[in-house]
Amino acid sequence: MAKGYRPVQQEDETMAMEMDFGAQSDTGCVRENNEDSYLAAPEMGLFVLSDGMGGLESGEVASHLAVDAVLAHCREAEANPFLPLTGESIDGVSDASNRLASAIRLANKVVHRAAQANAARKAVGAMGATVVAVRFAGERMSLAHVGDSRAYRLRGENFEQLTQDHSFVAEQMRQGNMTQQEAGESALQSVLIRALGVDTDVDVDVTEELVMENDTVLLCSDGLTRELSDRQIAAVLGDADDAQEAADRLVDLAKQAGGGDNITAIVVRRAPQPAGVFARIGRWFRDSA
Amino acid sequence: MPKLVLKFENSILTEVPVGAKEVSIGRSPDNGLVIDNPAVSHYHARVFTEEGRLMLEDFGSLNGTFVNGQRVKMVMLKAGDSVAVGKHTIVVSESRELDGFAGGNAKGKAAAPKINETVMLDTKERRDFLQKVAAVGESAQVAPARLKVPTLVVRKGKTSRREYTLSDKLTVIGKSAMATVKLKGWFAPGAAAQINRREDHSYYIGAADKIPSVNGVPIAHPTKLSSGDIISVAGIELEFVYRD
Numbered sequence: 001m002a003k004g005y006r007p008v009q010q011e012d013e014t015m016a017m018e019m020d021f022g023a024q025s026d027t028g029c030v031r032e033n034n035e036d037s038y039l040a041a042p043e044m045g046l047f048v049l050s051d052g053m054g055g056l057e058s059g060e061v062a063s064h065l066a067v068d069a070v071l072a073h074c075r076e077a078e079a080n081p082f083l084p085l086t087g088e089s090i091d092g093v094s095d096a097s098n099r100l101a102s103a104i105r106l107a108n109k110v111v112h113r114a115a116q117a118n119a120a121r122k123a124v125g126a127m128g129a130t131v132v133a134v135r136f137a138g139e140r141m142s143l144a145h146v147g148d149s150r151a152y153r154l155r156g157e158n159f160e161q162l163t164q165d166h167s168f169v170a171e172q173m174r175q176g177n178m179t180q181q182e183a184g185e186s187a188l189q190s191v192l193i194r195a196l197g198v199d200t201d202v203d204v205d206v207t208e209e210l211v212m213e214n215d216t217v218l219l220c221s222d223g224l225t226r227e228l229s230d231r232q233i234a235a236v237l238g239d240a241d242d243a244q245e246a247a248d249r250l251v252d253l254a255k256q257a258g259g260g261d262n263i264t265a266i267v268v269r270r271a272p273q274p275a276g277v278f279a280r281i282g283r284w285f286r287d288s289a
Numbered sequence: 290m291p292k293l294v295l296k297f298e299n300s301i302l303t304e305v306p307v308g309a310k311e312v313s314i315g316r317s318p319d320n321g322l323v324i325d326n327p328a329v330s331h332y333h334a335r336v337f338t339e340e341g342r343l344m345l346e347d348f349g350s351l352n353g354t355f356v357n358g359q360r361v362k363m364v365m366l367k368a369g370d371s372v373a374v375g376k377h378t379i380v381v382s383e384s385r386e387l388d389g390f391a392g393g394n395a396k397g398k399a400a401a402p403k404i405n406e407t408v409m410l411d412t413k414e415r416r417d418f419l420q421k422v423a424a425v426g427e428s429a430q431v432a433p434a435r436l437k438v439p440t441l442v443v444r445k446g447k448t449s450r451r452e453y454t455l456s457d458k459l460t461v462i463g464k465s466a467m468a469t470v471k472l473k474g475w476f477a478p479g480a481a482a483q484i485n486r487r488e489d490h491s492y493y494i495g496a497a498d499k500i501p502s503v504n505g506v507p508i509a510h511p512t513k514l515s516s517g518d519i520i521s522v523a524g525i526e527l528e529f530v531y532r533d
Binding site for chain 1: 351457467486
């Protein structure tokens with residue numbers, strides 16, 4: 001089992017009430033070790049997942065370094081809002097989103113340095129990782145990623161992939177050179193064109209999403225989506241009583257379906273707020289008392 | 290004895306004679322004529338001789354086989370015919386040489402590396418790799434069609450402004466503090482709808498508290514917007530437009 005982070009304490013009551021989250025990770029049925037890492041830091045509304053690659057333990061090391069670096073940078077920025085950004089600021093997104101992108105660029109540098117140290121010691125092969133991270137602040141979710149680990153959202157009946165894979169086959173599909181079926185059968189479907197640790201700098205995709213009540217967000221490594229269809233995943237997310245149950249069931253089902261790779265799922269659900277005018281008035285009275 | 294000359298954009302890649310044994314054509318390496326290209330099916334087609342005639346049969350391939358421009362299932366071939374498979378061309382020709390040429394490796398292109406585990410490529414490696422595997426001549430990068438920023442023009446309803454420039458990746462239509470297009474009215478939803486700008490600079494409208502309609506049709510899922518589209522939601526009407 002990959003190490004994850006369990007929140008130390010849920011200090012922010014508002015956040016604890018609003019977010020229901022759960023996570024599960026498994027080596028799967030074929031691989032010998034689990035190179036996925038994840039963390040949940042709900043007090044910051046931060047959830048991060050990374051899928052590592054490289055010989056021997058390099059993959060595990062890479063993904064751990066990645067999630068640790070993202071958390072560290074976000075924590076540092078909380079304490080010091082004037083902390084400079086790693087890399088250029090992106091137009092059209094909030095400061096919080098830029099901070100998340102900065103954290104990932106920093107994670108890239110950390111993994112890259114480790115990979116170079118590996119190479120210098122003539123230790124085994126290249127080292128790299130994917131990363132996908134979300135940070136919730138009120139009604140806004142910042143989403144940033146590099147690689148082919150994904151973020152999805154279930155809103156009502158609509159299940160949507162929020163990230164674009166940085167894989168060779170996904171790019172071929174986007175250019176119309178490959179169909180989805182061909183991509184699924186391709187011998188090259190694991191080839192990434194963007195990953196952490198390959199170069200000193202990396203291009204991070206950043207976007208923002210509105211968060212509605214009952215929105216369910218899923219972060220997952222490709223070990224999940226190779227085994228289960230969108231429909232199956234959406235069904236589990238819709239049926240489960242809570243986020244942890246959803247995460248456990250997704251990983252279970254993926255193992256039953258073959259478990260050809262490490263499987264990790266983080267599920268975050270925005271719990272419904274008491275609705276309506278009267279609740280709002282009630283709160284106004286309470287807050288002004 | 291006839292031979293099949295495999296060409297790509299006027300370059301001859303290889304030649305394969307057609308003797309008594311049939312020549313299978315496809316992406317899989319165990320074919321007689323291997324064409325390593327995503328547009329070609331693993332077992333795409335075959336060429337064989339039957340009663341002295343040269344025949345071509347398509348195996349029900351995804352992208353089809355075309356002889357002199359016509360899509361075919363099974364057809365007789367003659368010298369000079371041009372067979373299109375994916376982006377490659379196979380020219381049927383009469384061999385005058387001894388069949389020593391096609392001895393050895395009959396593969397059309399260097400085989401793509403077989404990869405089971407995830408692999409990352411750095412920039413130079415990636416360019417080299419894409420050259421080998423993808424169709425040569427395709428541009429690997431597609432530049433965004435335009436970097437112009439669209440405008441939402443309010444046609445009906447009460448909002449904070451008459452026009453909004455969509456310069457952010459996320460634009461919220463509603464009453465909440467996060468909304469750009471601010472709705473007026475006590476009962477207006479916090480977030481009626483959202484518009485997202487994607488990596489390729491296209492804009493998609495999605496439902497939030499309400500389901501918006503685009504040109505009169507309620508959307509079933511996040512929908513791409515084109516210049517001139519009329520969005521209606523929560524009692525307001527907006528035109529999505531690219532101004533020149």
